[in-house]
Amino acid sequence: MKPFHLLTTLPLLSLSFLLFSCSNGSEEYDATGSFEATEIIVSSQANGRILALNVNEGEQLQKEQIVGRIDSTQLYLQKMSLLSNAKGVRAQQPDISKQTSAIQDQIKTLKREKARVERLIAANAAN
Incomplete structure (x- = not known):
């Protein structure tokens, strides 16, 4: 068995590694560059706790598409309160008729009184 010589095998290993690992650079790329995401802030028209959200990141959505449901209990209670207040205001409106x-x-009484006073003046009966 021959002794292992580090000085002779190390350069041979390095040379073989360099020969087989390097390429000639003939690969062609289809495209290069970087991709940037366009971030869009989506906001709700009402406040509340999210009960359901049926959307995945990166998914394309249509305009006006419903993708979730929020708890609208507070909004409903506020609506009922406003309707009750409006009913109370209508009840307090004076009856114009x-x-x-x-x-x-x-006006009729005053016109009759005016006509009576004018007749008295014409007859010299009033002071």
Whole structure:
């Protein structure tokens, strides 16, 4: 058995490694460059806890496509409160027809009184 000589085998290993690992550079690339993602912020029209979200990262979506569901309990309660307030405001509105009817009666009475006073003045019966 021959002794192992590091000085003779190391250069041979290095040379063979260089010969077989290097290429001639004839590969052609289809494309080179870097890809950048376009980030879009998607916001909800209402506040609330997300109950369902059916969308994956990178998925293309259509305009107005529904991809999730949020808890709208607070929004519903707020709507009911506003409807109740509107009903209360309508109940407090004065009845204009009753007011105008009363004023029309006053106008008729004042016109009769004016005509009576004018007749008294014409007859020299008033002071």
